[in-house]
Each structure stands twice: as C-alpha cells, then as structure tokens.
Amino acid sequence: MKKNIKLAAAQITPVFLDIKKTIDKACATIIEAGKNGAELVVFPEAFISGYPDWVWLIPNSQGAILNELYIKLVENAISVPDLYTQKLCKAAKSANINVAIGMHERNSETSNTSLYNSLLFIDNKGEIIGKHRKLMPTGGERLIWAQGDGSTLKSYDTTAGKIAGLICWENYMPLARNTIYQSGAQILVAPTWDKSTNWMQSMQHISREGGLFVISVCMALKTDDIPDEYEFKNLYPKDRVWINSGNSCIIAPNGKILAGPLEAEEGILYADINLNQITAAKRMFDAVGHYARPDVFKSGLKK
Numbered sequence: 001m002k003k004n005i006k007l008a009a010a011q012i013t014p015v016f017l018d019i020k021k022t023i024d025k026a027c028a029t030i031i032e033a034g035k036n037g038a039e040l041v042v043f044p045e046a047f048i049s050g051y052p053d054w055v056w057l058i059p060n061s062q063g064a065i066l067n068e069l070y071i072k073l074v075e076n077a078i079s080v081p082d083l084y085t086q087k088l089c090k091a092a093k094s095a096n097i098n099v100a101i102g103m104h105e106r107n108s109e110t111s112n113t114s115l116y117n118s119l120l121f122i123d124n125k126g127e128i129i130g131k132h133r134k135l136m137p138t139g140g141e142r143l144i145w146a147q148g149d150g151s152t153l154k155s156y157d158t159t160a161g162k163i164a165g166l167i168c169w170e171n172y173m174p175l176a177r178n179t180i181y182q183s184g185a186q187i188l189v190a191p192t193w194d195k196s197t198n199w200m201q202s203m204q205h206i207s208r209e210g211g212l213f214v215i216s217v218c219m220a221l222k223t224d225d226i227p228d229e230y231e232f233k234n235l236y237p238k239d240r241v242w243i244n245s246g247n248s249c250i251i252a253p254n255g256k257i258l259a260g261p262l263e264a265e266e267g268i269l270y271a272d273i274n275l276n277q278i279t280a281a282k283r284m285f286d287a288v289g290h291y292a293r294p295d296v297f298k299s300g301l302k303k
Contacts, residue, residue, distance in 0.1 A: 002159065002275075003274050003276055004273070004274050005039050005040070005160050005273050005274075005275065006036075006039055006272050007038060007039070007040050007042075007160070007187070007213065007215055007250055007270070007271050007273060008033040008036070008040065008268050008269065008270050009041075009215050009216070009217045009248045009249070009250055009259065009260065009262075009268065009269040010029050010041055010042065010044075010217065010268050011217060011219070011246045011248040011262050011265075011267055011269065012025065012026075012029050012043065012044070012047070012268075013219065013220050013221055013266055014047050014048065014049050014219070015049070015050075016049070016050040016226055016227060016230075017050055017072050017073065017076050017227075018049060018076065019048060019049045019075075019076040019078075019084060022047070022049045022076075023048065023087050026043065026047065026101060027091035029041065029043075029268065030088070030092055030095050030097060030099055031091055032268065033095065034094070034095025034097040035095070036268070037270075038097055038268075038270060039098060039159055039160040040097065040098045040099075040100070040158070040161075040163065040187065040215075041098070041099055041100075041268070042099075042100045042101075042189045042191065042215045042217045043100070043102055043191065044102055044191050044192070044217045044218055044219035044248075045102040045167055045192050045193050045218075045219065046102050046104055046117060046193070046219070047101055047102045047103065047219065048076075048077070048078055048084070048101065048102070048103035049076040049077070049104065050076075050219075050221075051193050051219055051221070051244070052073060052141075052144050053244075054066075054230075054232040055140035055143055055144055056139075056140050057232055057235045058232055058235075060143055065232070066143070069230070069232070073104060073115065074104075074113055074115060076104070077103070077104035077105060077115055078103045078104065078105050078106065078118075079105070079106045079108040080105060080108065080120065080128065080131060081128060085120065085122075089122055089127065089128065090126060092122045092125075092126050093124070093125055093126025094126075095124075096124050098122065098124050098160045099120075099121070099122040100119055100120070100121050100122075100165055100189045101120050102117070102119055102167065102191040103118050103119075103120055104116075104145075105117075105118035105133065107146065114146050115144060115145055115146065116133040116134065116145055116146055116148055117133070117137060117167055117168075118131050118133045118134070118148075118167075119132045119134075119191060121156050121163070121165070123158050123159070124158070124159050124160075129156045129158070130152070130154065130156050132152040132153070132154075132164075132167070133147075133148025133149070134147075134167040134168070134170055135147060135148045135149070135150070135153075135170050135173070135176060136169075136170055136173070138168065138169045150179070153176060153179045153180060155180070155183035155185040160187065161186040161187050162183075162185055162186045163186070163187045163188075163189060164185035164189070165188065165189040165190070165191070166180060166188065167190075167192070168191070168192040168193055168194055169192075169194070171190050171202065171203075171206060172202065177206060178287070178288065180210070181209075181210045181212075181287050182288045185210070185212055186212055186213065186278055187212060187213045187214075188206065188207075188212050188214045188215070189215045189217070190203060190206075190214055190215065190216045190217070191217050192216060192218050193219065193244065194218065195218050195244055195245055195246060195247040195263075199216070199247075200216070200247065200249065200261065203216045203249070203251055204251055204257070207251040207252065207253055207255050208253065208254065208255045208285075209287055210253075210287060211253045211282040211285065211286060211287070212253055212278060213251065213252060213253060213277075213278075214250070215250050215251075216248060216249050216250075216251070218246045218247055218248050219244055219246065220244065220245060220246040220264070220266050221243045221244045222242055222243065223236050223242075223243055224241075225243075226243075242264055246261070246262055246263055246264065246265070247260070247261040248260050248262050248269055249261040249262070249269065250269055250271040252273070252277055253277050253278050253280075253281035253282075254277070254281055258271040258273070259271040
C-alpha cells in the first residue's frame, strides 16, 4: 500500500433542496480534487441535498409546514443505487479518486419514504463500496431521520488507505469509536454540522485516541443560500449572514491540525500525509492493541 497520500476536505455549499444541481456541484468538486492530486475527497454531512436546519427552528406542532419541507427533502434524497449515485461514481472513476459524501438516503429497501442520515463510500474505480447510516440522530434531527444499525460500522480498503466514517455527534459515542478503531481504520471521515470549538477539540482528541487521521468536514451555508420560497429562513435574525460557517479541518494521529480550519467560505482543503505516522502514534498508545486490556474491560451491560 502507498504510504504518501493526499487528502481533501470539501467545505462546499449544496444547492439547497435541489438534488440535480447539488449532484452536478459534487461531481465538479470531485473532478477538481482529483486534478489536484487528492486520493480521497470528503463532503459534509447531509450534503445531498442540504442540512435541514429548520428542525432547530420549527416546533413539531407546525405539522403543515413540516410536512411540506419533508416532502421536498424526500424528493431530493438518494436511493442507493440510483441515477444520481451513477453520476457520482462516474466522476470518481474519471478523477481516479475515492469519495465519501453525506446524503439524505431513502429507505429504498421498504417504503422509500423514510430517511437516513447516511455517508456513501465510492472507490476510485467508480464502485460503491459501502454506506453508513447514522446510528442516532441528535435532538430535533429525530423528527427527520431514522436510526441506523451497527451493520454499517466498518472500514473499507481503498487506494487512499483503510477508511471509515462516523457522522457528527455519533463521534461522541465511545463504543462506536472503539468499533471503528477495531476495524483497523487509518482515516476517519467525520462529516458534521458542528462547527464549535468543543467539536474541534474532540476531533483532535479522537485522532490521538484512535491513532488515525481525521477529516472533519462541515457545511458552509449562508442565509442567502436558502431560497426565499422556504419561509423558515425568516426565523433567523435579519442581520445573520452565516447559518453555518464551516471550520473544516484535517488532523494527524498526533492531534496536529494539518489543514484548516476553513471558516466562512467555500473551498477544498488539502493535506499530504504519510501512513507511517499511524504506526509511530501507536508505539506508545494503541487503544485496540497493546493498551486495550480486554482481560479487564468487558463490553455490554451487566444483567
């Protein structure tokens, strides 16, 4: 396996609730990252087709408003696979790059009308190699997304190394993280909506805890990016410019920030890494190796 790799974090704004234009923007970004030599590009949480920030603004008693928004959300969601994933795969193959992209995913295995907050993995040959459904939607997100299950907590062998993903606050779940560490992940992709200082500190901690590279990618979104037809945008303060300013970054196994944070702008961050840094980091502390002590700590609840 190659040791020297270039990573990319795409802090890109989707075309809000417009799947066709968002996919076109994603494909253009994939091609750009590939031309710049990246072997893995990561997009934000719910990039296709925009984070439903109204869950923090509109009470559940406003059913008529929420129904209309949910209909639009489902209409602009992904069914894996579909024509939209085919376009993403074609772009990944053309650019010879691995892709991890956040999306609203329909439950196409049954009704096709419930949604998951999912992360799609595509390899550099243009093949879908897996997906991860967020285990636990946070707070108001529970009104939108169903809960994922543990079957998607795994790593994938790619030309960019062994990659895995946890979405936003499920990175705070110790057992979820430990499962990812046990899978042998070398790169953790962490698409998120959280831009806070606390989040950044957690990402640095997780990189050290897991002895891996972390790509934290947040969405840059302005109030002007929300079309006027969606009245919930009027619930923001009139002088508010940014709904979310981003703060994406790429972090080394020792907790050092290699690229970013990128704030209040769209852009692609790049970082050149060497996978040997993982081995060096784990000489002193390997959470699922010599420091694990499974003879002492048992998982599961006592009966």
